[in-house]
Amino acid sequence: MSLIVHKYGGTSMGSTERIKNVAKRVAKWSRAGYQMVVVPSAMSGETNRLLGLAKELSPASQGQGTLRELDMLASTGEQVSSALLAIALQAEGLEAVSYAGWQVAIKTNSAFTKARIESIDDARVRADLAQGKVVIITGFQGVDEQNNITTLGRGGSDTSAVAVAAALKASECLIYTDVDGVYTTDPRVVPEAKRLHTVSFEEMLEMASMGSKVLQIRSVEFAGKYKVPLRVLSSFTPWDIDLTEEASSGTLISFEEDEKMEQAIVSGIAFNRDEAKISVLGVPDKPGIAFQILGAVANANIEVDMIIQNVSKDGKTDFSFTVNRGEHAKTIELLKSKVLPELGASEVVGDTKICKVSIVGIGMRSHVGVASKMFKTLSDEGINIQMISTSEIKTSVVIDEKYMELAVRALHKTFDLDQDKA
């Protein structure tokens, strides 16, 4: 019988009542004959509670040693929820066993608080599955070469689940969450937004990175790399709904190109207002400029999203990029004090009141004029475009944040996303 991985988020594991429901759902799958591996997050609020205690003891970071201890601390949250789920499953009459990351072992590098999975040893899990046990593996954590506990960063349980599914060659990895799938855009902005039955891996990557916070982006990358079929579905359906119905609900993130043939050109509209725009004006247009500016920014550990450099005029060019809104002031300060004097650039300007809106779709590859249709729509609405950046399956624009909802709604309509697909 096929092997299935279930992942449950912190909300689904948020109380003993909810853990009982998870146990009943997993038991249903197990009794239907599936080999079951479950990856739970910590009970909601627990990770914040633990990190809050650490903050009280050490308001400022104390470097690498402290990061190591934060991982020792935070990893207990998933160990607790995993053991509780095992106990709940045993109370349901199933054989169940829980493992911490180090017990499996999920080997990672030593980048505490944001480690990356390097390998998973599946021998112990396979032996348990062969004996008919449900295996629970703590999300979010692993162990490095020196047997230090590591964590994968916020949302890392998604990545754990996908990595476990890849290692065990699971037929599907089901991510149970508090939304019932991936939508054409945020239904809070566009009430007509539709749930996508399937979405391609590449589209999902663009959606995830744009703040459609359904899945952690690394988990999608992982799923892509190892071709793990991934399904996002709701943990709030009653546990006893028909298994066949449940197994086809939500959104399937698919790796089969041919399934996309009939798909719409644009699959969804993504957006975020977490970014700020920074422009360095009057930069002498010579080799090494981009590195001089962005190298300094990267060295200060500031993450950059869009980067745009336009053609030069009179040997000078303007260089723009976006950073997280919270790092805007720090970035401006850094550029003014360190970069501008060396560059001989004339000015740095920034704007925090912007948003980024993107159309995403595999279909764009083979359809011309998609971007221009987007620009026309915005123009019809009187929305000025400040920056544009494109990739094979995404076109993004930066606009004044006050037009965000208007832009998203208009684009959603333009690309026929309001219409039900067969």
Add this chain to the structure above:
Amino acid sequence: MSLIVHKYGGTSMGSTERIKNVAKRVAKWSRAGYQMVVVPSAMSGETNRLLGLAKELSPASQGQGTLRELDMLASTGEQVSSALLAIALQAEGLEAVSYAGWQVAIKTNSAFTKARIESIDDARVRADLAQGKVVIITGFQGVDEQNNITTLGRGGSDTSAVAVAAALKASECLIYTDVDGVYTTDPRVVPEAKRLHTVSFEEMLEMASMGSKVLQIRSVEFAGKYKVPLRVLSSFTPWDIDLTEEASSGTLISFEEDEKMEQAIVSGIAFNRDEAKISVLGVPDKPGIAFQILGAVANANIEVDMIIQNVSKDGKTDFSFTVNRGEHAKTIELLKSKVLPELGASEVVGDTKICKVSIVGIGMRSHVGVASKMFKTLSDEGINIQMISTSEIKTSVVIDEKYMELAVRALHKTFDLDQDKA
């Protein structure tokens, strides 16, 4: 410089404020040049909170699988407090690192929820100490041969600390607790009770087993086996008191026989009212009787303390023993239904309103008449003795529980325990 192990109980680790105080105290020792290893318990209330969650999920025990998960669950409490203490020490400017039991590794057998330590690998800890780091090791837990997490049972952190001290050949193991030492008897019963500056290992064993709940009895056994000097002292003294003063405070549990030469005959009066008495009357006096009765009791997992069989009369004897008061009814029921019919004994009677009072002292070995002095004292107070049991360093009596305080006070006075010792 010498190596010292500190153990802090749940109350001492009960809040971030208290953890900061522990960190300051440990830092003081470290800065004075000691190599420091610290074993903390879980923050007070945490273990109960975790086990409470498990109880909500599975009111009835589900066997070995559930015991394994309870250890996965409960062991997180010490991992949290250990990581927090490391962070607090780092904030104090020290290098500190925390290890879970499996990381050291503290190897145990597989008796989940009540495992026993089999070995400790000290290589990693020694390497850290050589680098000047403070090493924190989770109390209460270890790992079995199959890499399952185990716990040592309630109070197991004391045992962890002593085992770590033994493995590292520490010069002393300091158990910081909410009392300031071992007393001649409970000061709540006898206000004149005095703190003992030193107590022998064997006396401490008898005290610990009698409900002077200062130390877990297994930790004292461990200390005796490996000759680890053990000191019980208060964690409520200000952290910045003079180190020399702190180092000689509390009660030292000593293994040097010659230090005892000048000691009093009786060191302390122990007592408890947790037991109940059971007598099987009119038992045919033939070989195998004790086994027939106690074998059945042991098979039902009921722990027996005192056992008394008197000489027979007319080929019949009476057989008495004490069990935990909570198991009294169960034991009576068991004897009536299973044992009596087979034995041909005439009757089972029990009494829950009893207490046990003991005088404890190494000095009793070489002094005759100590027991009779005890019996005379009780007789003078009009207290009837129901059972007597003796060992080389202890004489215990069972009496009506209403006389407990009276008996303890009278004995405390008879053996001159009210007097200050030099």
